[in-house]
Amino acid sequence: MEIKLNLKMPASYFYQKILESVLFDIRQQTGEKLLETQLPNYSYDKQFGKNRATLKITQLIKDQSYHYETTSIRGTYQSSYDIFANGPQSIQVIYREQAKANSKLQQTNDLLMGFIMGFMRKRGFKKMLKQIEKTYQTEQ
Numbered sequence: 001m002e003i004k005l006n007l008k009m010p011a012s013y014f015y016q017k018i019l020e021s022v023l024f025d026i027r028q029q030t031g032e033k034l035l036e037t038q039l040p041n042y043s044y045d046k047q048f049g050k051n052r053a054t055l056k057i058t059q060l061i062k063d064q065s066y067h068y069e070t071t072s073i074r075g076t077y078q079s080s081y082d083i084f085a086n087g088p089q090s091i092q093v094i095y096r097e098q099a100k101a102n103s104k105l106q107q108t109n110d111l112l113m114g115f116i117m118g119f120m121r122k123r124g125f126k127k128m129l130k131q132i133e134k135t136y137q138t139e140q
Contacts, residue, residue: 043057
């Protein structure tokens with residue numbers, strides 16, 4: 001899945017919102033209070049309902065990108081946010097995710113669910129990004 005969206009906010013604001021979310025999640029899952037400088041290559045276990053997975057931050061470049069990998073018994077999922085400044089108050093965000101299933105059955109299930117749920121997930125994700133933009137605009 002890939003989503004490209006132009007937003008009216010500085011790259012630094014969007015990056016900060018991602019960072020706040022990541023640090024909050026780590027604290028909820030591990031109890032650790034980390035600094036941004038501790039995040040590159042940091043990994044931790046996360047509970048997803050009844051399932052458990054390991055998240056690893058694979059790339060973190062201030063105001064430019066946040067990439068992570070989620071590994072579970074089902075497979076490995078790579079997700080990334082890349083931020084491109086179009087100007088001081090305008091960015092393009094490109095979100096990508098890619099799944100590498102551990103079995104043919106899981107791969108088939110991922111393809112089928114991606115086809116069925118893909119539109120709804122993209123729509124919900126775009127709505128979330130637009131909400132971040134709206135929050136920025138109301139804070140100004």
